[in-house]
Amino acid sequence: MMSKAEVKKIVEESIRPLRAALQLHDWQFVLVYDTSLGKDRAACTRDCQRHAATLTFNPAELEDEQDVLWTLLHELLHIYHAEFDLYLDSVKVPVPKQVFDAIEPSFHNACEHVVQKLERLLMLTFKTSPKKLIAAVRRREN
Ligand SMILES: [Zn+2]
Numbered sequence: 001m002m003s004k005a006e007v008k009k010i011v012e013e014s015i016r017p018l019r020a021a022l023q024l025h026d027w028q029f030v031l032v033y034d035t036s037l038g039k040d041r042a043a044c045t046r047d048c049q050r051h052a053a054t055l056t057f058n059p060a061e062l063e064d065e066q067d068v069l070w071t072l073l074h075e076l077l078h079i080y081h082a083e084f085d086l087y088l089d090s091v092k093v094p095v096p097k098q099v100f101d102a103i104e105p106s107f108h109n110a111c112e113h114v115v116q117k118l119e120r121l122l123m124l125t126f127k128t129s130p131k132k133l134i135a136a137v138r139r140r141e142n
Contacts, residue, residue, distance in 0.1 A: 002068070004033045007059045010068045015055075015076075017137035018069075018130060022076050032056040041067070044075040048082040069130035073122075077115045084111070 011031055019025065028051065037043055037058040046053045055075045062068050088107055092100055122128050 002059045002062045002064070004059045007057050007062055007068055008033055010065055011055075011057060011072055014069060014072055014130065014134055017134040018073060018076055020137045021133035022079075024076060024079055026051050027079055028052045030054045033059055035060045037061070041071045042075050044078040046079060046082040046085055048085050053079060053082075069134075070119075073130045073133075074115060074119060077118045078111065080118065081111050081114055 008031070015029060015031070019027065019029070030052070032054060034056065035058055037056060039061060041058055041061045043056045044053055045056075055072070057068070057071065062071065084107075088104070091103070095103070122133075
């Protein structure tokens with residue numbers, strides 16, 4: 001468990017270089033810190049058409065700086081599948097609610113799997129971490 005101020009400081013210092021490392025310059029982020037997520041560490045809601053996302057962090061479920069940084073990276077990686085959100089949105093209206101409710105969980109599961117694969121690719125294949133990505137961006141800028 002961390003304080004809101006601790007989480008906010010780490011996220012606000014790290015999001016710009018991490019966003020740059022992931023080539024997400026064209027996205028705008030609103031950052032929210034609250035415990036309404038229950039047991040989830042964080043969430044990312046995306047508006048693909050406006051290239052805007054809200055990242056919500058749950059200080060009650062975050063443990064330390066590493067946890068915040070990996071969580072931030074995880075939520076930013078969710079932007080990579082934002083185009084698929086348009087697909088989900090476009091089937092929501094014509095498809096009966098019962099069918100949509102049956103599809104939606106597997107859509108979100110698939111998104112989580114893609115993000116987990118990307119995290120493993122960065123961590124295990126490229127031997128990188130949020131701190132290394134941030135350092136690389138700062139070196140490039142100097
Ligand atoms: Zn996720």
